[in-house]
Amino acid sequence: MRELKYWKAVNEALSEEMARDERVTLVGEDVAAPGGPFGASRGLLDKFGPWRVKDTPISEAVIAGLGVGAALAGLRPVVEIMFFDFMGLAMDQVVNQAAKVSYMSGGRQRLPLTIRTICGAGRNNGPQHSQNLEAWFCHVPGLKVVWPSTPADAKGLLKSAIRDDNPVIVIDSLSLWTSTESVSEEEVLTPIGKAVVRRSGADATVVAVGAMVPRALAAATQLATEGIDTEVIDLRTLSPLDRETILTSVAKTHRLVIAHDAVKPFGFGAEIAAMVAEEALEELDARIRRVAAPWAPVPFSPALEGAYYAQAPEIQAAVRAVLDRK
Amino acid sequence: MSAIAPAPLSRERLLELYRVMATIRRFEEVACQLLVDGKITAGLHASIGQEAVATGVCGGLELRDLILSNHRGHGHCIAKGVDLRAMMAELMGKASGTNRGRGGSMHIADSAQGILGANGIVGGGIPIAVGAAYACRVRQSDQVVACFFGDGAANEGVCHEGMNLASLWKLPVLFVCEHNQYAEHTPQNVHAAVPDLAVRAAGYAMPGVTVDGNDVLAVLSAVGTAVKLARSGGGPTFLEFKTYRIRGHFEGDPQRYKPAGEQDRWKERDPLKLFTEYLTGPGGLGQPPLEAIKQDVENAIREAVAFAEAAPLPALDEVTANVYAES
Numbered sequence: 001m002r003e004l005k006y007w008k009a010v011n012e013a014l015s016e017e018m019a020r021d022e023r024v025t026l027v028g029e030d031v032a033a034p035g036g037p038f039g040a041s042r043g044l045l046d047k048f049g050p051w052r053v054k055d056t057p058i059s060e061a062v063i064a065g066l067g068v069g070a071a072l073a074g075l076r077p078v079v080e081i082m083f084f085d086f087m088g089l090a091m092d093q094v095v096n097q098a099a100k101v102s103y104m105s106g107g108r109q110r111l112p113l114t115i116r117t118i119c120g121a122g123r124n125n126g127p128q129h130s131q132n133l134e135a136w137f138c139h140v141p142g143l144k145v146v147w148p149s150t151p152a153d154a155k156g157l158l159k160s161a162i163r164d165d166n167p168v169i170v171i172d173s174l175s176l177w178t179s180t181e182s183v184s185e186e187e188v189l190t191p192i193g194k195a196v197v198r199r200s201g202a203d204a205t206v207v208a209v210g211a212m213v214p215r216a217l218a219a220a221t222q223l224a225t226e227g228i229d230t231e232v233i234d235l236r237t238l239s240p241l242d243r244e245t246i247l248t249s250v251a252k253t254h255r256l257v258i259a260h261d262a263v264k265p266f267g268f269g270a271e272i273a274a275m276v277a278e279e280a281l282e283e284l285d286a287r288i289r290r291v292a293a294p295w296a297p298v299p300f301s302p303a304l305e306g307a308y309y310a311q312a313p314e315i316q317a318a319v320r321a322v323l324d325r326k
Numbered sequence: 327m328s329a330i331a332p333a334p335l336s337r338e339r340l341l342e343l344y345r346v347m348a349t350i351r352r353f354e355e356v357a358c359q360l361l362v363d364g365k366i367t368a369g370l371h372a373s374i375g376q377e378a379v380a381t382g383v384c385g386g387l388e389l390r391d392l393i394l395s396n397h398r399g400h401g402h403c404i405a406k407g408v409d410l411r412a413m414m415a416e417l418m419g420k421a422s423g424t425n426r427g428r429g430g431s432m433h434i435a436d437s438a439q440g441i442l443g444a445n446g447i448v449g450g451g452i453p454i455a456v457g458a459a460y461a462c463r464v465r466q467s468d469q470v471v472a473c474f475f476g477d478g479a480a481n482e483g484v485c486h487e488g489m490n491l492a493s494l495w496k497l498p499v500l501f502v503c504e505h506n507q508y509a510e511h512t513p514q515n516v517h518a519a520v521p522d523l524a525v526r527a528a529g530y531a532m533p534g535v536t537v538d539g540n541d542v543l544a545v546l547s548a549v550g551t552a553v554k555l556a557r558s559g560g561g562p563t564f565l566e567f568k569t570y571r572i573r574g575h576f577e578g579d580p581q582r583y584k585p586a587g588e589q590d591r592w593k594e595r596d597p598l599k600l601f602t603e604y605l606t607g608p609g610g611l612g613q614p615p616l617e618a619i620k621q622d623v624e625n626a627i628r629e630a631v632a633f634a635e636a637a638p639l640p641a642l643d644e645v646t647a648n649v650y651a652e653s
Contacts, residue, residue, distance in 0.1 A: 025464060051464050057494070062487035065453020066460055072442050073392060073461035073471075092484075096447050097454065105435045105443070106426025107648030141649045165651040 004183040006176050009151035010040045010116075013158035014078065016187070018048050021076060024162055025052045028063055028080025028116075037082055038118065038177060064090035064115065068097050071113040076162060078114040084171060085131045087117060098167040099142035113167045114158070121261050121298065122175040122211060124305055130298035132262035134209075137169050138239040138271070144168040145238040146192055149176065149213035152183045153236055156190025164192060173211035195242035197249070201231035204255040204319045207246060207272055209235040212259050212310075219315035230319055238268055246272060247280055254285040255322040259315050264292035286322040291315050335543075337611055343385055343542055344605060344616060347377040347598055348623045350401040353410065354573075356627050357400070357417060361577050365635070366417045368578075369431050373401040375540075375572035378597035379504050380405040382545025383472055383565075386553050387440075392458050394451035394473045395444035397432040398504075398571070402474050407439040410626055411633035420637035427640045428648070448509075449475055449482030452501075456488045459497035459562075470556040472500040472549075478509025480523045489530040489564065496561035500552050501527075503566045504539065510575050511583045527564035539567025540597040543604070569597075 004012075018024045026032075026041055026048075032055040035042035045053045056063050060081055067079035081087050087094065094115065101111040120129040137145050144166055148154040154172065161168035198213065199220050208216040213234045220230035231249050235242065250256050256276055258269035269290040276288060291310045299305055335343075354372040361370050373380065376398070384393065384405035395402040403413060408424065416423030417431050424434050432446035442458055445451040455473030462469040479485060480503055492499045503524075509517045520526070527534025533555070537548045545567055552563035570592035574581045581589075593599075605614050 027460075054495075057487070057490060059487035059491060061484045062453040062456060062491050065450075065484065065488075066457035066491070069394075069442070069454035069457020069459070069471075070461040070464075071457075072437075072454065073458035074465055075461045077457070077461075092447055092450060093453055097445075097450055101443075102648050102651045104425060104429040104433050105648075106423070106428045106644075107651070108425070109435060109437060109443070110651035144650070163653065165653045 001182045001184055003180050004151045006151045006154050006172070006179045007039050009155035009183065010158060010172065011042055013155040014041060014044060015047065017159055017162045018044065018052065023074065023076045024078065025054070025070065025075055026078045026080070027054045027056055027066060029056055029058055029082050031055060031080055038174070060086050060089035061093055064093035065097065067113045067115065068093055068101070068111065071111045072101070072109060076112045078116060078162060081115060081117040083129050084117045084119045084133055085128050087133060094137070094143070094167070095140050099140045102166065103142055110165045111167050112165045114161045115167065115169045116158070116172070117169065118172050118174050119210065120174045122305070122309060124300060124302050126300040127297040132260065134171060134238050135262060135266060135268045138268055142167065143239065144192055145171070146236060147171040147210040147238060148236060149173070149210050149234050151179065151181050152188065153190050155183070156188045157192065157236065160189045160192050163189070168192065171210065175211045190236065193237050193240045193242060195233050195235045195237065195245040197231060197245065198234045199230065199232040201229040201253065203229045203253055204257060204322055205231045205233060205249040205253045206257045206259060206315060206319065207233045207235060208259045209238060210261070212261055215310070215312045216259055216315055219312040219319065222312060223316055223319055228319060228323060228325070241271070241275070243275060243279070246276065250276055250280055251283050254283055256284065257289045257291060257315065257318045257322060259291040259310055261293060261309050263295055264290055265295055267292055286324070289318040289322055291318045340605060340611060341614060341619065343381055343546070344601060345619050345623065346381045346385070346405050347542065347601060348620055349410070349626065350377040350380060350404050351598055352623050352627050353400060353404060356631065358573070358577050360631070367419070370577040371398040371431070371575065372573045372577060373398045373571065375592065375596065376504055376506060376569045377401055378542035378545055378601070379502070379539045379567045379569055382542045383474070383500070383502050383549050385546050386549030387470065387472060389440060390469050392440045392442050392469060392471045394442055394455040394458070394471070395434065396448070396451060396474055396476065396479070397444065397446050398476070399434060399444035399474065400431070403434045403436070403441050403444065406441050408434065408436050408441060410630035414630040414634035415637045418634045418637070419639065420634060421640040421644070422633070422637035426644065428644070449479035449484050451475065452479070452482070452484045452488040455499055456492050456497060459492065459499045460495065462498055463495070468557045470498040470500060470553055472502050474502045474504060476509065477503060477505040477507065477514050477518060477523060480526070481509070481517060489527070489532065489562070492562040493530040493532040496559060498556035499562040500549065500556065501562060501564045503564065505566050505568050506571045508571070508575065508583070513583070522566065524564050524566040532562050532564060534564040534566065536566045536568065539569035540595050540600060542597060542601050
């Protein structure tokens with residue numbers, strides 16, 4: 001075991017997968033000589049050379065499309081879109097092209113593409129560098145969307161994404177970038193499509209992803225002092241959604257809270273709530289609660305951003321509400 | 327007839343060029359009729375009048391080279407070697423189609439023939455072509471990638487992003503601009519700030535040429551130069567081929583936007599007419615067996631239609647098949 005920082009876990013995943021398979025390449029803004037805008041690709045240019053690790057101009061559409069073409073022509077490319085918000089510039093290549101290769105070809109083509117992007121939320125990065133846009137991509141058949149919350153999963157999910165023969169969007173929370181955990185030296189491939197129960201509990205289920213997971217766990221710790229036993233599910237993969245883990249938990253606790261940093265209306269929490277209501281309404285002893293950002297872009301001012309994202313107290317309040325406690 | 331004097335081509339090669347052009351012409355005519363007859367549903371963008379570009383470009387490529395095509399791409403795919411029967415079946419939405427009926431006319435793909443895919447998004451294939459060329463470069467293969475797009479697509483942002491990147495990295499891309507004078511229903515002087523789009527190539531430090539796209543030998547010659555440059559690591563070329571689409575943007579388009587006389591002037595420069603005149607004229611092949619070739623073409627297309635009509639429709643469970651590839 002060793003202490004592994006989140007960003008180093010990403011770096012290790014890239015390095016190991018590129019060493020293992022010469023078809024894996026990394027392309028994006030500032031990934032090569034600068035070692036990544038936040039250090040994720042430090043050292044890779046020296047190890048793998050200037051064709052496999054390449055700095056691009058600021059051209060998100062062509063960066064994404066380059067990934068599509070390279071994957072169609074024999075590589076297993078990783079492309080980076082620096083901030084989640086910039087996916088807007090790459091939408092055609094991601095949604096109309098990458099997502100549809102397998103289906104539109106009747107299964108005769110496949111697209112082993114990984115798109116890495118960073119969510120800048122919680123770092124005073126302002127309205128255009130802080131968005132949680134995962135619902136857009138979860139809504140597109142053909143894409144997979146994963147979002148780790150720990151260094152071990154950051155490494156394991158990125159490795160799995162690179163080995164997946166489908167277009168996988170891997171989102172990292174900037175606010176978790178320097179978080180640390182004890183991680184095994186052994187190679188672990190975190191399965192895509194499998195959530196994990198981070199804290200087992202009997203009284204209520206809280207479903208979260210990415211940077212919200214530590215806040216959900218903090219809420220659970222506080223609630224335990226009040227005699228409330230909270231089960232916290234870390235989705236890890238948003239699409240394809242692990243319905244089984246969610247439904248099994250709801251069948252046990254009968255109370256569901258979904259917490260996310262994306263704005264509440266039309267967020268992925270809506271999908272989980274609708275799915276549970278459709279499949280297991282009779283299991284619920286209380287209404288479903290969603291804890292999420294309000295209907296507004298992300299404000300810059302630290303005074304405002306602090307109030308914008310739900311924190312542990314808001315999650316605690318929601319759990320107490322589904323238990324009819326004050 | 328040719329503005330650019332090509333290297334002498336063998337009789338076999340010349341007749342093959344004719345055969346490909348005749349096949350495209352007849353396939354498109356038959357497909358348009360099948361649309362009228364209701365055997366093919368909407369979404370047909372015929373390339374009648376533009377056969378020389380597809381034929382000349384693919385004629386200058388090898389099987390191992392790759393193409394990205396567009397919504398007006400049947401000709402590109404035929405010239406690159408797609409099976410006519412499978413393509414006709416795809417147009418009819420059959421399970422035996424190139425894409426198992428899942429894509430249709432605008433998405434024909436056949437990786438075995440180097441047809442990475444046709445695209446329904448104008449300009450959508452350009453970034454993909456750049457990526458495919460990058461892959462060839464990483465794999466140290468001497469393949470080249472030809473990307474077909476129109477004068478309309480040349481104004482998409484991705485065309486500029488793609489040209490910049492391909493030139494910077496010296497990627498083996500042929501940017502093939504089929505300038506057919508119209509972007510959908512809008513003429514080029516209303517959609518482009520310059521009449522000859524190849525001038526933009528200089529802005530990206532790559533060679534740009536404007537060529538008579540209805541002269542198949544001129545097309546072939548220009549492509550030869552570009553392919554040689556690309557294969558030797560010299561980077562991309564912007565090839566602008568001036569041509570004209572005799573039919574509408576889509577089948578059924580009433581074409582009210584075409585000024586009187588314009589279509590007739592271009593019909594005088596029909597690429598098949600020009601090439602026939604060359605082959606049968608002085609400096610040509612004397613009395614080449616063009617009628618026999620046309621009959622072979624007719625038979626091949628009839629066979630394709632029969633195959634497609636007899637082919638099964640996809641089963642209903644295919645609605646949700648292959649959304650993901652199994653690893």
